[in-house]
Amino acid sequence: MRMSSIRHLPLREVANSLVGSRVIVVFLIAAGVVFGYRTGQFPPIPDVNLPVLYGLARWDSGYYMGIARLGYGAFANNRAYAFLPGFPLILRLLYPLFFWLDTAPAEVMAGFVWNLVAVALASVYLVRLTRLIIGPEVANRTLALLAVYPSTFFLSAIYPEATALLLIVASLYYLERGKPLVAGPLGFLAGLVRPEGFLLSVPIFVKALSEKRKLRMILASIIVFLSALTFAIFSYYTTGSLFTALQVTRAWPICSIFCFTNNPIFNLPFMINLLSIGLATLFVVYSLVKPNASARTFPYYLWSFITIAIVFYVGEMRSWSRLMLVLPPVFWAQAEYSLTHPRLFQGLMVSYAVMMCLATILFVNWYSMV
Amino acid sequence: MLVFTAPFLSISFSRITLPGIQASNVTQNLLPLYGEDHSAVILSIGNYTKWSLNPSPSTGAALTTSINSLTLKGTFPVNSNPSAVSISGSLVANIRQYPILCVQTNVSKGVSYGIRFYSQSSDGSFIALWKDTDVLNHRQGTGQPENVQVNMIQVIEANTNKSVDSLSRATMYVERGPGTNSIDFSLQLSSFKFLSYRLEPAQSRGLYHAIYLTLNLTAPTSSLLTLQSIRVEGHLEASTNAAYVLYLIDRSGVYKGGTYTYDPSTADQVYVVSLREKLSSFSDNLPTAVPSVVIVSASGTLYQFNLKSIVLNYMSRVEQSSSLPPSKDPPSFYLAIFVFLPIAIAVLLYDHFRRTRFRRSVERQFPKDLPHG
Numbered sequence: 001m002r003m004s005s006i007r008h009l010p011l012r013e014v015a016n017s018l019v020g021s022r023v024i025v026v027f028l029i030a031a032g033v034v035f036g037y038r039t040g041q042f043p044p045i046p047d048v049n050l051p052v053l054y055g056l057a058r059w060d061s062g063y064y065m066g067i068a069r070l071g072y073g074a075f076a077n078n079r080a081y082a083f084l085p086g087f088p089l090i091l092r093l094l095y096p097l098f099f100w101l102d103t104a105p106a107e108v109m110a111g112f113v114w115n116l117v118a119v120a121l122a123s124v125y126l127v128r129l130t131r132l133i134i135g136p137e138v139a140n141r142t143l144a145l146l147a148v149y150p151s152t153f154f155l156s157a158i159y160p161e162a163t164a165l166l167l168i169v170a171s172l173y174y175l176e177r178g179k180p181l182v183a184g185p186l187g188f189l190a191g192l193v194r195p196e197g198f199l200l201s202v203p204i205f206v207k208a209l210s211e212k213r214k215l216r217m218i219l220a221s222i223i224v225f226l227s228a229l230t231f232a233i234f235s236y237y238t239t240g241s242l243f244t245a246l247q248v249t250r251a252w253p254i255c256s257i258f259c260f261t262n263n264p265i266f267n268l269p270f271m272i273n274l275l276s277i278g279l280a281t282l283f284v285v286y287s288l289v290k291p292n293a294s295a296r297t298f299p300y301y302l303w304s305f306i307t308i309a310i311v312f313y314v315g316e317m318r319s320w321s322r323l324m325l326v327l328p329p330v331f332w333a334q335a336e337y338s339l340t341h342p343r344l345f346q347g348l349m350v351s352y353a354v355m356m357c358l359a360t361i362l363f364v365n366w367y368s369m370v
Numbered sequence: 371m372l373v374f375t376a377p378f379l380s381i382s383f384s385r386i387t388l389p390g391i392q393a394s395n396v397t398q399n400l401l402p403l404y405g406e407d408h409s410a411v412i413l414s415i416g417n418y419t420k421w422s423l424n425p426s427p428s429t430g431a432a433l434t435t436s437i438n439s440l441t442l443k444g445t446f447p448v449n450s451n452p453s454a455v456s457i458s459g460s461l462v463a464n465i466r467q468y469p470i471l472c473v474q475t476n477v478s479k480g481v482s483y484g485i486r487f488y489s490q491s492s493d494g495s496f497i498a499l500w501k502d503t504d505v506l507n508h509r510q511g512t513g514q515p516e517n518v519q520v521n522m523i524q525v526i527e528a529n530t531n532k533s534v535d536s537l538s539r540a541t542m543y544v545e546r547g548p549g550t551n552s553i554d555f556s557l558q559l560s561s562f563k564f565l566s567y568r569l570e571p572a573q574s575r576g577l578y579h580a581i582y583l584t585l586n587l588t589a590p591t592s593s594l595l596t597l598q599s600i601r602v603e604g605h606l607e608a609s610t611n612a613a614y615v616l617y618l619i620d621r622s623g624v625y626k627g628g629t630y631t632y633d634p635s636t637a638d639q640v641y642v643v644s645l646r647e648k649l650s651s652f653s654d655n656l657p658t659a660v661p662s663v664v665i666v667s668a669s670g671t672l673y674q675f676n677l678k679s680i681v682l683n684y685m686s687r688v689e690q691s692s693s694l695p696p697s698k699d700p701p702s703f704y705l706a707i708f709v710f711l712p713i714a715i716a717v718l719l720y721d722h723f724r725r726t727r728f729r730r731s732v733e734r735q736f737p738k739d740l741p742h743g
Binding site (some may be wrong): 206209212288293302305310313 | 715
């Protein structure tokens with residue numbers, strides 16, 4: 001089977017549970033728009049004039065759309081620098097295709113269509129990658145878990161998660177296929193889509209330490225790491241500081257884990273995110289320390305462990321579940337464990353599906369699933 | 371374990387306020403409702419024959435007056451400087467008694483116009499009560515009839531920081547900026563009057579032009595809390611097809627909410643007025659205290675408002691806690707990120723390479739038995 005190219009993409013590979021779940025997500029968004037219960041607060045950005053799909057543009061979507069339309073000067077106090085340019089660039093390239101719509105609706109339409117394509121391609125790469133390093137049963141379960149994960153709707157919303165997932169799994173796939181010099185640039189692009197993308201250099205580097213062709217892998221690892229530097233240089237030339245993105249991100253008013261431990265709020269968005277990261281941490285740590293841990297998957301679980309730890313401390317708590325989406329090992333760990341615990345798998349699927357329905361409707365109605 | 375449990379070491383810190391929207395239900399703080407009677411007492415500044423054209427040789431303007439109307443016509447010639455022509459009239463208007471100015475005018479397109487008021491001091495000189503930036507100045511002519519209704523007490527206090535009881539003189543002007551073409555202009559004044567809407571209790575059914583929901587509140591104690599919006603839930607009764615507008619009046623100004631049409635089939639309705647659309651004037655009586663939500667009839671009559679709840683939405687800009695250090699991150703953050711996490715990574719890597727080495731040595735000894743991993 002030729003796996004090295006996406007050109008020979010059999011339709012049956014695209015017809016999978018993750019792609020199928022997009023129908024459910026759109027249905028939930030429509031239901032949330034029609035029957036949802038509003039917060040009663042004025043939304044931070046006006047709704048986009050696009051029937052039903054306007055529910056996809058919430059919270060940070062406004063920043064991505066603003067950057068796509070007006071560039072990084074679009075927002076005061078350099079706030080746009082908290083967001084990377086990869087996804088806005090895609091919106092910028094695609095929204096003129098929807099020329100019969102106004103700019104903002106065209107951006108939402110472009111983001112929605114692109115995310116569908118990205119999810120389809122990501123699902124194919126993810127299945128192939130998982131089959132390659134763990135096995136076919138885990139591959140199917142991984143997709144199923146991702147399909148009903150509480151934050152899976154972000155893969156369809158005007159957010160960069162679908163793009164980041166595609167680039168990350170494609171990069172890892174080519175890495176496993178022995179093509180680190182393809183994996184490196186793909187990882188570099190992932191680092192220009194999500195801030196934590198540059199951490200993909202960690203598994204590539206750890207893998208290089210135990211591989212024969214060390215030099216090419218280390219080079220790939222450096223290429224991925226350079227994505228963080230590239231955006232820093234861009235911010236230097238536009239704002240005069242290498243650390244603008246860091247400063248803006250740290251100054252952002254977020255609810256961190258410290259905020260929560262000092263003032264616990266047990267409402268739905270907090271609980272969904274707390275449960276998501278709790279389970280992710282539990283399974284990833286177990287996969288790292290279990291006696292028969294696979295040497296092949298170790299670099300990826302280590303990468304996930306580091307990313308989760310950083311997200312846990314510096315991330316917005318109400319975004320934790322979303323931030324798990326781009327970490328395939330979070331799903332591998334649960335899928336792998338559930339091979340020998342089928343009841344657990346059923347329990348996870350049902351719990352995630354319920355939380356996914358709630359989270360989607362909360363998001364559409366401006367509740368703080370961000 | 372330590373990597374993920376470190377934040378819970380900081381539980382002993384005092385409570386903090388989450389950044390973001392903080393909702394505060396203030397229904398209990400509502401003062402008894404009151405409203406403006408649906409009919410106004412009118413002080414008409416009639417007889418426009420007393421108005422006169424101020425000297426302005428270059429415009430060739432002509433003023434035509436009668437008892438009921440006034441028309442100013444003319445032409446602004448080509449000029450590299452701004453041009454203006456004005457008319458003035460004496461009047462006596464007690465704005466404590468009649469605070470609402472109501473003017474019906476029609477000014478041609480392409481020019482701007484304004485209305486300026488003066489009071490008279492004890493020595494007979496006129497005191498200007500206007501500012502260039504107020505709502506009555508530099509208004510664009512639309513070429514269509516236009517109603518201008520403002521609360522003069524509010525406008526004058528904003529302009530002069532003084533309390534004035536009566537007006538003695540009014541000036542209206544038409545102006546244009548520098549232009550390379552001459553332009554014809556006209557200003558028609560069909561009504562110039564002051565209104566008084568009597569305030570009365572509105573807790574029972576009646577006929578009202580506006581209903582006031584005033585809150586008895588102290589300002590939020592923290593300067594980091596800013597009022598973002600107010601959410602009112604209740605049921606309005608009004609005449610068929612009545613249109614009404616909601617306003618929020620706070621210390622910081624007047625804010626316009628949505629415009630609604632009365633629908634008798636609707637039960638309780640939720641109204642949200644945000645502090646986004648700030649107005650420089652208000653068209654009716656100012657409330658007796660702030661903050662207040664005012665429901666003003668744009669057409670038709672309001673009968674009654676049955677309130678269910680009022681919620682104030684404040685925005686907290688940052689986490690507020692005296693215990694958290696200025697950097698926002700408590701020591702356990704640095705401990706976890708810079709000590710526990712690197713140690714955990716080092717231990718995991720050491721264990722991984724130890725196992726890999728062991729596996730390879732076993733593989734060399736028993737190459738056939740080792741399962742592929």
